[in-house]
Amino acid sequence: MMNNEGDYTVPIIGIDRLRINSDGVGVTTLVCFWGCPLSCQYCLNPQSWRTKTGIRNITPLQLFQEVSIDKLYFFATGGGVTFGGGEPLLYPRFLKEFHEFVEGEWKINLETSLNVPIESLQLIADCIDCFYIDIKDTNNEIYTRYTGKKNERVFANLAWLVEHIGEEKIVVRVPLIPDFNTISNVNDSIKFLKDKYKKITIDQFEYRKG
Numbered sequence: 001m002m003n004n005e006g007d008y009t010v011p012i013i014g015i016d017r018l019r020i021n022s023d024g025v026g027v028t029t030l031v032c033f034w035g036c037p038l039s040c041q042y043c044l045n046p047q048s049w050r051t052k053t054g055i056r057n058i059t060p061l062q063l064f065q066e067v068s069i070d071k072l073y074f075f076a077t078g079g080g081v082t083f084g085g086g087e088p089l090l091y092p093r094f095l096k097e098f099h100e101f102v103e104g105e106w107k108i109n110l111e112t113s114l115n116v117p118i119e120s121l122q123l124i125a126d127c128i129d130c131f132y133i134d135i136k137d138t139n140n141e142i143y144t145r146y147t148g149k150k151n152e153r154v155f156a157n158l159a160w161l162v163e164h165i166g167e168e169k170i171v172v173r174v175p176l177i178p179d180f181n182t183i184s185n186v187n188d189s190i191k192f193l194k195d196k197y198k199k200i201t202i203d204q205f206e207y208r209k210g
């Protein structure tokens with residue numbers, strides 16, 4: 001949402017403080033944006049795209065001031081803020097402005113599907129310490145059935161990101177999705193990724209239904 005310069009707001013649905021080693025290294029604050037281009041069947045945050053209730057609009061400076069309450073924990077543990085959602089890459093300008101306030105003093109992590117225009121990624125890639133990419137499944141038919149969208153853009157964006165920031169700053173999450181893929185599909189996805197990116201970190205896990 002664009003107002004006057006310096007008064008740029010985005011919709012968020014929640015701020016969760018003092019998380020430990022769950023969304024990045026150390027103590028983190030998870031900030032969830034509203035809005036997502038996908039419609040995943042087992043979305044844990046459907047309020048981030050199905051309804052517009054519970055939204056709060058916030059500027060980068062307001063968010064920086066609010067999360068700074070925990071900066072001593074961030075300093076002590078190497079933690080920081082993790083942006084999730086929803087899809088944080090819907091708001092690259094906000095992320096860039098927030099990053100300018102942080103001045104590299106603590107970490108900024110991002111949880112994303114990467115199913116966004118590459119321009120959004122290019123704008124903020126240098127501002128992010130670690131990308132957590134939920135790849136769903138590399139099989140386009142499974143991906144489309146589960147999310148309602150195709151996945152070609154995800155791979156083009158991943159290739160650009162690896163080339164631009166290196167594999168060390170990327171964790172790819174590969175879920176077992178009950179009723180949508182199998183452990184064999186998960187292994188295929190991991191092989192596909194490992195064949196392309198030898199040093200990439202893979203996080204394999206299972207979605208919960210409902």
Ligand code: SF4
Pocket residue numbers: 036037038039040042043044045046048049085086087113
């Ligand atoms: S990408 Fe995440 S927020 Fe968006 S619909 Fe899927 S699970 Fe929900």
